[in-house]
Amino acid sequence: MEKRTELYRGKAKTVFTTDDPERLILHFRNDTSAFDGEKVEQLERKGMINNKFNNFIMAKLEAAGVATQIDRVLSDTDTLVKRLDMIPVECVVRNFAAGSLVRRLGVEEGKELTPPTFELFLKNDALHDPMINESHAVAFGWASAEQLGTMKQLTFKVNDVLKQLFADAGMLLVDFKLEFGVDADGNIVLGDEFSPDGCRLWDKETRKKLDKDRFRQGLGGVVEAYEEVAQRLGVQL
Numbered sequence: 001m002e003k004r005t006e007l008y009r010g011k012a013k014t015v016f017t018t019d020d021p022e023r024l025i026l027h028f029r030n031d032t033s034a035f036d037g038e039k040v041e042q043l044e045r046k047g048m049i050n051n052k053f054n055n056f057i058m059a060k061l062e063a064a065g066v067a068t069q070i071d072r073v074l075s076d077t078d079t080l081v082k083r084l085d086m087i088p089v090e091c092v093v094r095n096f097a098a099g100s101l102v103r104r105l106g107v108e109e110g111k112e113l114t115p116p117t118f119e120l121f122l123k124n125d126a127l128h129d130p131m132i133n134e135s136h137a138v139a140f141g142w143a144s145a146e147q148l149g150t151m152k153q154l155t156f157k158v159n160d161v162l163k164q165l166f167a168d169a170g171m172l173l174v175d176f177k178l179e180f181g182v183d184a185d186g187n188i189v190l191g192d193e194f195s196p197d198g199c200r201l202w203d204k205e206t207r208k209k210l211d212k213d214r215f216r217q218g219l220g221g222v223v224e225a226y227e228e229v230a231q232r233l234g235v236q237l
């Protein structure tokens with residue numbers, strides 16, 4: 001399947017149309033961004049790592065019964081996916097306090113959250129992805145109450161599957177963000193990506209950060225950390 005026209009250029013991926021109206025190509029770039037695109041750098045190999053990482057995780061989720069948009073891998077950096085009508089609402093589950101939760105509520109980073117929390121954010125860089133609630137999403141027509149219910153249920157299911165997967169590899173899944181879309185039959189399907197760009201992962205023993213916080217916080221060793229996570233999980237790079 002060949003790329004035709006550029007449909008959408010995100011901060012880390014470009015979406016292309018193909019000859020099949022029901023299929024798109026996700027091209028993973030080396031661009032790494034933080035603070036809603038304010039800080040951007042090219043990190044060698046990151047596109048390849050995230051493409052392979054995402055395919056590995058999505059295959060685990062499919063096996064656990066979560067429908068994903070993946071069709072097949074095309075190359076080191078490109079994946080063929082089902083076309084979805086993306087819902088502009090990001091779903092975040094947290095198992096430990098970090099990031100914006102710490103800033104917003106003044107709680108201590110690393111505090112275990114039992115039960116895990118669930119939050120919604122509007123996907124809008126210009127507004128810095130503001131936190132929203134279900135009634136905003138329904139009132140503005142971003143998603144129906146039924147769709148939001150499904151998204152929440154699926155996000156917790158993903159948490160159950162991935163928390164265990166990372167724990168088995170000596171890591172804590174601190175938090176993560178998912179994006180969903182609607183397929184041609186009206187089903188809610190997991191889209192976008194799951195990679196260290198959109199989650200927090202800490203070493204279980206040392207709590208060393210192994211995710212994009214290394215980039216956000218200027219800790220260095222960003223790609224090396226992503227490679228370590230991939231290697232611990234057994235992702236073939």
Ligand code: TMP
Pocket residue numbers: 090092098099100101121129175176177197198199200
């Ligand atoms: P936060 O602590 O900044 O709210 O982020 C929570 C988790 O969700 C963290 O793993 C990063 C991820 N996330 C994104 O990848 N993109 C986003 O736009 C947002 C709001 C969160």
Ligand code: ASP
Pocket residue numbers: 011032033034035036037038197212216
């Ligand atoms: N994904 C967003 C950005 O690239 C937010 C973040 O990760 O800090 O700016």
